[in-house]
Amino acid sequence: MHPRKAPRETEVDRLLRNAQEDAERLLRHAKEDAERLLKNSQEDAERLLRHAREDVGRLAQDQGAEETIPPNVSIKKDKLYTIGEMSSRLAHDLQNPLTIIKNTIELLNLKNPNLDKKTKESYDRIERAANKMSQQIHDVLDYVRTSNLVMEKTSILTLLKDTISGLSIPTNAKIILPDQNVDIYGDVKQLEIVFSNLILNAVQARDDGGRVMIQASEIDDYTIIDVIDNGRGIEKEHLPRIFEPLFTTKPGGTGLGLASCKSIIENHGGTIECSSIVNKGTVFTIRLPRY
Numbered sequence: 001m002h003p004r005k006a007p008r009e010t011e012v013d014r015l016l017r018n019a020q021e022d023a024e025r026l027l028r029h030a031k032e033d034a035e036r037l038l039k040n041s042q043e044d045a046e047r048l049l050r051h052a053r054e055d056v057g058r059l060a061q062d063q064g065a066e067e068t069i070p071p072n073v074s075i076k077k078d079k080l081y082t083i084g085e086m087s088s089r090l091a092h093d094l095q096n097p098l099t100i101i102k103n104t105i106e107l108l109n110l111k112n113p114n115l116d117k118k119t120k121e122s123y124d125r126i127e128r129a130a131n132k133m134s135q136q137i138h139d140v141l142d143y144v145r146t147s148n149l150v151m152e153k154t155s156i157l158t159l160l161k162d163t164i165s166g167l168s169i170p171t172n173a174k175i176i177l178p179d180q181n182v183d184i185y186g187d188v189k190q191l192e193i194v195f196s197n198l199i200l201n202a203v204q205a206r207d208d209g210g211r212v213m214i215q216a217s218e219i220d221d222y223t224i225i226d227v228i229d230n231g232r233g234i235e236k237e238h239l240p241r242i243f244e245p246l247f248t249t250k251p252g253g254t255g256l257g258l259a260s261c262k263s264i265i266e267n268h269g270g271t272i273e274c275s276s277i278v279n280k281g282t283v284f285t286i287r288l289p290r291y
Contacts, residue, residue: 094137101130131168149187149267156216156225157181159188163195173209175199178216184223185290190264194272197257198227198284204250205231205282218290222270225286233278242274 105127109115115123160177169175184191202212206229215226234242234249241247243262248255265272269289276282 095134098130098134098137101126102134105130149190151185151187153183153185154188155181156184156223159184159191160195160214162188163192164199166192167196167200169199169203170209173203174211175203176211176213178214178225180216182216182218182223183290184216184225184288186268186288187264190267194261194264194286195227197261201257202227202229202231202282205229205233221290222287223290225288227284227286228281230281233280233282234274234276235278239274239276243272 105123109123156178164175199212199214203209211230213226213228215228217224238249243258244255245259246255262272265286265288271287273285274282275285
């Protein structure tokens with residue numbers, strides 16, 4: 001008997017294999033660039049901020065010093081600005097290969113609905129990694145991006161529905177919108193960044209998706225919004241630091257999402273606070289001026 005020949009690779013199989021290899025290679029390179037960028041930026045920012053605080057502390061203790069900022073503090077401030085600009089540009093550059101990867105995977109899944117289990121798992125793994133990197137890039141861009149507020153009045157339900165429509169929410173997560181449709185005054189695009197961060201954090205607080213309840217009310221001259229989850233909660237010792245740039249308890253997190261939320265809300269003249277009980281849940285409370 002003649003030995004059985006292996007089935008010949010078809011043109012479609014070859015294209016699929018090449019597309020998968022290209023996607024994996026692009027993802028690997030983009031991931032390496034993103035990790036290197038994030039690590040270097042975090043280390044530089046932490047070091048410069050630490051030195052700047054030390055310089056300001058020494059200045060405050062020096063009774064005979066003139067009330068001026070030392071030149072080296074100004075230089076460090078310029079370096080921090082440069083790091084922000086560099087991070088923004090590199091993040092934009094990394095979005096291009098990520099977009100190619102995500103579009104390629106989506107196209108392959110559409111054209112080949114009956115993929116074998118191993119190939120499907122590979123595609124899903126690539127898609128999850130690309131989505132995770134994309135979210136990290138968005139965190140960096142949201143934090144370093146500066147723009148003037150474009151203030152307008154909208155309803156909280158409209159704002160939340162538009163925000164949720166752009167998110168990838170697990171099917172096992174339940175989001176409960178406010179019963180009361182109060183008005184909210186602010187920059188819609190920037191407020192969407194705030195609520196997308198808070199909602200995603202709340203969803204990720206439980207492995208099974210959990211429940212996220214959003215409540216809204218008007219008290220005196222303020223609109224109050226509570227984002228409540230029933231997740232794992234935040235350790236008491238971590239609560240004072242959760243809005244600090246670069247502080248995170250999530251593996252692979254940038255530590256910029258909540259810092260961006262705080263910056264945006266404070267630019268609106270409002271406040272954001274957090275309370276949490278471990279293994280019970282977390283509440284983020286936002287207060288925004290109504291006018």
